[in-house]
Amino acid sequence: MYRSLRILVISFFVWVSIFDQLSAQTSINYRQQYQQAKALYEQENYQQAIEQFQPISRAERSNPYAPYASYFYAMSAFKMGDYDLSKNMFRQIQSKYPRWRQMPEVLYGLANCYYESSDFEQAFSESDQLLKHPLVKANDPVREEVQAMKRFYLAQASDEVLEQLLLDHPDEKAVAEQLVTNITYSVYDEDQERKKDSLVQVYSIDLSGLGVASQAASVRKEEYHLAAFLPFLRDKLDVSSSGNQVGNQFILDLYRGMKLAAEDLRQEGINVQLHAYDTEREYDVTQQLLEQDEIKFMDVFVGPLYQGAFRAVSEHARQNQKYMFNPLSANPQIIGDNPFSYLVKPSIVTEAKFAAQYAIDSLDATQAVVITGPSKRDSARVATFINYFQETLGQEVHLEIIDDYNEETMELFVEKLQELHDLGETVVYVASDQELVITNAISAVAITRLPLKVIGNEAWFNFTTISYEQLEDLGAYLISPVYLDYRNPAVQEFRDRYREMYYQVPSKNVFLGYDTVYFIGQMLNEYGVYFQEFFTTENPVPSRFFQGYNYFQANDNQYVPVIQFEEGSLIISKADY
Numbered sequence: 301m302y303r304s305l306r307i308l309v310i311s312f313f314v315w316v317s318i319f320d321q322l323s324a325q326t327s328i329n330y331r332q333q334y335q336q337a338k339a340l341y342e343q344e345n346y347q348q349a350i351e352q353f354q355p356i357s358r359a360e361r362s363n364p365y366a367p368y369a370s371y372f373y374a375m376s377a378f379k380m381g382d383y384d385l386s387k388n389m390f391r392q393i394q395s396k397y398p399r400w401r402q403m404p405e406v407l408y409g410l411a412n413c414y415y416e417s418s419d420f421e422q423a424f425s426e427s428d429q430l431l432k433h434p435l436v437k438a439n440d441p442v443r444e445e446v447q448a449m450k451r452f453y454l455a456q457a458s459d460e461v462l463e464q465l466l467l468d469h470p471d472e473k474a475v476a477e478q479l480v481t482n483i484t485y486s487v488y489d490e491d492q493e494r495k496k497d498s499l500v501q502v503y504s505i506d507l508s509g510l511g512v513a514s515q516a517a518s519v520r521k522e523e524y525h526l527a528a529f530l531p532f533l534r535d536k537l538d539v540s541s542s543g544n545q546v547g548n549q550f551i552l553d554l555y556r557g558m559k560l561a562a563e564d565l566r567q568e569g570i571n572v573q574l575h576a577y578d579t580e581r582e583y584d585v586t587q588q589l590l591e592q593d594e595i596k597f598m599d600v601f602v603g604p605l606y607q608g609a610f611r612a613v614s615e616h617a618r619q620n621q622k623y624m625f626n627p628l629s630a631n632p633q634i635i636g637d638n639p640f641s642y643l644v645k646p647s648i649v650t651e652a653k654f655a656a657q658y659a660i661d662s663l664d665a666t667q668a669v670v671i672t673g674p675s676k677r678d679s680a681r682v683a684t685f686i687n688y689f690q691e692t693l694g695q696e697v698h699l700e701i702i703d704d705y706n707e708e709t710m711e712l713f714v715e716k717l718q719e720l721h722d723l724g725e726t727v728v729y730v731a732s733d734q735e736l737v738i739t740n741a742i743s744a745v746a747i748t749r750l751p752l753k754v755i756g757n758e759a760w761f762n763f764t765t766i767s768y769e770q771l772e773d774l775g776a777y778l779i780s781p782v783y784l785d786y787r788n789p790a791v792q793e794f795r796d797r798y799r800e801m802y803y804q805v806p807s808k809n810v811f812l813g814y815d816t817v818y819f820i821g822q823m824l825n826e827y828g829v830y831f832q833e834f835f836t837t838e839n840p841v842p843s844r845f846f847q848g849y850n851y852f853q854a855n856d857n858q859y860v861p862v863i864q865f866e867e868g869s870l871i872i873s874k875a876d877y
Contacts (some may be wrong), residue, residue, distance in 0.1 A: 346376040388483035419657040455636035529603040557813025586612040643856035652684035661725040666724035673737040681731035733759040771867035
């Protein structure tokens with residue numbers, strides 16, 4: 301959910317409390333059921349909450365809890381990502397209780413559902429209804445919340461979507477502002493610059509209010525403060541007597557790496573102070589953390605990792621012009637078009653674009669086959685690779701979807717590979733992380749006995765069904781954004797040090813946490829709090845343990861290593877973009 305609904309939900313609990321008092325004697329069963337369902341909701345057990353809310357959501361004269369149960373039914377569905385169900389329940393509330401005093405909350409929920417579904421037309425309509433509602437006064441804080449929600453989702457829309465929205469809704473200044481932001485932070489284009497100037501003039505856009513090309517001069521400080529916004533979930537962690545973490549291990553690993561990096565930076569004379577904040581994966585909790593006075597002294601945010609919390613920090617970072625870095629995600633959507641938000645890893649889109657570029661420039665490919673599974677989760681990889689390959693060479697790309705392969709379909713695919721190979725140098729790009737898809741693809745290529753080049757990703761390292769010998773025989777090239785070379789003396793030294801401290805071998809997340817903070821510390825020391833200016837150059841920054849960082853004209857890391865197998869060993873074939 302985009303916003304906390306903190307003020308609104310508090311009002312809900314107040315009203316429900318009144319009903320508890322008024323109807324304790326007449327509807328004790330309804331009250332008990334409602335309280336049980338509400339407890340499940342607060343415990344984030346949304347599916348069971350829905351099952352409990354459903355029977356008491358029915359409108360009966362003796363049931364004062366029906367509209368509230370319906371609301372939290374809709375909210376539970378929203379939290380689960382079932383936006384259609386959530387919308388249907390919100391619509392029922394509108395129909396059954398048109399005069400309900402909590403209708404602004406319902407309209408807000410509806411708008412949020414439509415934004416999550418990328419239905420901007422209907423989202424705008426619901427937002428307008430909310431702002432015109434007689435219960436929403438001129439100074440109601442919900443007005444700013446609605447605008448913040450709108451800005452957040454518009455930041456995730458493509459330029460094409462924004463341009464169409466502006467044609468359909470010429471009075472929507474927020475759309476024009478987002479277009480101006482996008483143009484400013486894209487590769488320079490004379491026509492686009494003219495469009496930007498026109499939008500600024502027509503809509504009287506204040507560039508300084510957008511964080512667009514308006515940063516103050518970068519300032520170097522004697523002491524820098526980094527805020528680690530992570531879902532520690534301290535009350536749910538299990539720590540053994542030996543000090544080993546049993547529960548949320550990957551978060552602990554990440555944070556331990558961050559702490560060690562901050563300590564090393566201070567030893568090198570770079571005074572970096574690391575502050576930990578537990579987001580609990582929730583927007584509400586994160587928003588409350590951001591309201592603390594000490595947050596204004598933070599220079600950079602690391603995290604959050606989960607969608608709800610990330611949205612809160614992203615909006616804060618934009619408004620306050622402070623950088624935030626996500627150390628784990630490869631999803632470009634969480635960045636949106638926020639110029640202050642960065643991914644430590646290359647996004648999946650960057651990976652796929654680089655794979656196509658590598659296939660053409662380094663492998664001399666003239667033909668390409670893209671293999672994926674039936675899942676839509678790899679669609680961004682597929683579309684990016686195909687578009688880049690076809691636009692560069694003007695050559696069609698064969699798309700193969702592997703589901704449940706049998707002998708007949710495998711034979712047809714092998715014949716297709718043979719046919720394409722006869723036409724020219726062929727590259728097979730496996731745009732999937734699914735083991736079944738990958739193993740079937742490898743089998744098909746192996747059967748052909750053709751000198752095909754295969755490009756995959758680092759997920760292949762996780763499968764015991766795939767050996768290094770197979771990959772070497774296959775001639776595989778793996779896109780590996782966080783490839784860790786354990787032959788690196790720095791890596792070996794750190795492993796020994798960590799083992800002495802914690803009696804454990806450091807996981808890759810420990811290295812990621814360390815490398816992220818160490819990189820940020822270096823940038824702060826060298827360029828000050830607005831080190832983004834350095835990213836206008838193409839010079840990559842070396843990494844302590846991984847391969848490097850390059851944010852030239854991008855907010856995700858453009859340094860994309862390719863790993864190849866030679867004589868039983870892994871080597872870095874290429875690491876540029």
